[in-house]
Amino acid sequence: MSLADFFTPIDLKKIAPKKGYYTSQLGDKIVHYSVDFPDLEEKTDIAIIGVMDDRNAVGNPGCSLGPDYIREKLYQLNEGGYTVKIVDLGNIRAGEKVTDTYFAVKTVVSELIKKDIIPVILGGGQDITYAQYMGYEDLEQKVDLVVIDSHFDLDEDDHGGSIETTSGSYLNKIFLHEPNYLFNYSNLGYQTYFVSQDSLRVMDKLYFDVHRLGELSGNVAVTEPAIRNASMVSFDIGAIRAADAMGNANATPNGFYGEEACQLCRYAGFNDKLTSIGFYEFNPAYDSNGQTAWQLAQMIWYFIDGFYNRKRDFPLNPKSQYLIYKTSLTHEDQEVVFVKSKKSDRWWMQVPYPSAGSPNERFHLVPCSYADYKTATSGELPDLWWRTYQKLN
Numbered sequence: 001m002s003l004a005d006f007f008t009p010i011d012l013k014k015i016a017p018k019k020g021y022y023t024s025q026l027g028d029k030i031v032h033y034s035v036d037f038p039d040l041e042e043k044t045d046i047a048i049i050g051v052m053d054d055r056n057a058v059g060n061p062g063c064s065l066g067p068d069y070i071r072e073k074l075y076q077l078n079e080g081g082y083t084v085k086i087v088d089l090g091n092i093r094a095g096e097k098v099t100d101t102y103f104a105v106k107t108v109v110s111e112l113i114k115k116d117i118i119p120v121i122l123g124g125g126q127d128i129t130y131a132q133y134m135g136y137e138d139l140e141q142k143v144d145l146v147v148i149d150s151h152f153d154l155d156e157d158d159h160g161g162s163i164e165t166t167s168g169s170y171l172n173k174i175f176l177h178e179p180n181y182l183f184n185y186s187n188l189g190y191q192t193y194f195v196s197q198d199s200l201r202v203m204d205k206l207y208f209d210v211h212r213l214g215e216l217s218g219n220v221a222v223t224e225p226a227i228r229n230a231s232m233v234s235f236d237i238g239a240i241r242a243a244d245a246m247g248n249a250n251a252t253p254n255g256f257y258g259e260e261a262c263q264l265c266r267y268a269g270f271n272d273k274l275t276s277i278g279f280y281e282f283n284p285a286y287d288s289n290g291q292t293a294w295q296l297a298q299m300i301w302y303f304i305d306g307f308y309n310r311k312r313d314f315p316l317n318p319k320s321q322y323l324i325y326k327t328s329l330t331h332e333d334q335e336v337v338f339v340k341s342k343k344s345d346r347w348w349m350q351v352p353y354p355s356a357g358s359p360n361e362r363f364h365l366v367p368c369s370y371a372d373y374k375t376a377t378s379g380e381l382p383d384l385w386w387r388t389y390q391k392l393n
Contacts, residue, residue, distance in 0.1 A: 003111055004037040006104045007049075007090040015072040026301075027075030032088035040115055043085050046307065047112050050091035050122045053101040056166040057125025057281060060249040066282040066293075067091055067122040073290065073297035080301075082308040087117075098165070102131035109135025113275050118307070120300060121278035126153065126167040129234040132278050133174050133182075136231070142183035144273075145174070146230035148239045148264060150191045150213070150255060152199045167236075167281065175206075184391060186226045188264070189213045189239045189256055207387040213254065220260045225384075227267040228346070228367040233277040235265070235299070237292065247292025248281050258295050265299040269306020272314045277303060313341040315348055315365055330379030338373050339365065347373060351388045364392055 012034045021027035030048070031038045038044070050067025057063050071088070092108070095101040105121070109132055112119045121132060129147070136143045147153070155168040165173050174182060186209040203210045209226055216223055227233070242251035244258035256264070268274055279296055287293055315322055325338040337350040347370060350363040372382040 009090050010034045024078045029079050029084050030086045033090040038087035044117050045085045046118045048088040048120050051124035052091050053094040054125045055098050056127040058168045062285040063283040069284045069293040070296045073293045077301050080305050105131035106134040119276045123280035126236050126280035127170045130170040130173050143231045144184045144229050146186045147234045148188045149236040151194045154199050207390045220263050224267050225367040225369050228271045233268050235279050237282045245292045245295050247287030262302040266302040266306040269303040311344045313343040315339045327376040336376045354393050
């Protein structure tokens with residue numbers, strides 16, 4: 001089966017300006033499926049995928065129509081100071097069953113990653129995150145998931161039945177999936193009044209990283225290490241305050257500012273490790289004057305900009321490009337080792353495996369911040385080190 005079998009072409013008559021695109025605009029640069037399916041054997045960095053399914057988008061029917069509205073705005077933005085190699089594969093239409101849609105997304109994501117192409121998914125409901133995650137099942141690698149959302153999406157079935165995969169419960173499906181290949185989950189921007197204390201206790205018990213909106217508001221740079229650790233990102237447009245992104249039936253007054261959302265996306269693009277990203281829950285029926293579509297288009301632009309400015313400095317090769325710092329703890333006969341890139345000034349921390357593995361796997365490198373280094377130099381063990389060590393057991 002060819003990947004083309006999963007897609008329907010884009011109707012450019014509906015999204016392109018009457019006079020066409022300027023040669024500087026992405027609409028002229030992106031190879032799109034409107035007639036012929038793009039040749040993925042040619043050098044391609046990023047593939048845009050629309051997913052037109054909202055059957056399990058809780059309280060937000062209509063978000064299946066979002067992809068083409070985002071494209072309309074994205075194609076009007078100008079290419080940055082680089083040459084993009086981006087294809088737009090068109091839209092995956094809703095299957096006969098929701099599970100058919102999930103299968104299509106899973107297959108497409110998996111095949112693109114194998115080709116070293118980053119899928120950029122335009123939803124549709126955030127339950128599609130589960131299908132995005134399942135795309136990693138056959139890749140035989142651990143997954144670090146970052147979700148940018150005001151909720152945890154851990155709702156359970158109160159009637160004792162099996163948990164349905166919805167935009168409010170898909171995380172349960174990911175956490176409980178066997179075999180388990182999820183190494184870490186991070187939430188950025190949750191709002192405490194939307195989260196139960198039981199859910200917070202679950203996150204703490206599993207040593208997952210969750211960050212309140214209040215921690216990050218006005219200081220979004222502190223999210224960079226968590227995003228740099230992600231294999232995949234899922235962005236719920238509801239994490240942005242309604243004044244900046246009203247195109248969502250579940251929009252609420254508080255959340256990230258629009259420019260903060262763009263910064264988060266640039267960090268994601270900048271991440272050498274990230275291999276897929278999805279943008280979910282945009283509903284054009286609630287979008288005034290296309291402002292949320294513009295917001296998402298600019299977020300994707302910043303992701304692309306981050307990608308084409310990657311430093312490719314994941315340690316430790318060559319070693320001459322890094323500085324090694326060793327710190328001693330006050331109450332323990334132990335040192336914490338940090339690695340700093342000379343290229344980007346970014347930091348990593350070495351966390352030893354609990355039991356000795358092969359000579360090449362003596363420690364796990366986790367992205368960290370200068371603040372973690374300062375904590376260690378004061379003699380205290382950084383919380384990130386401890387949580388990572390527990391997950392390595």
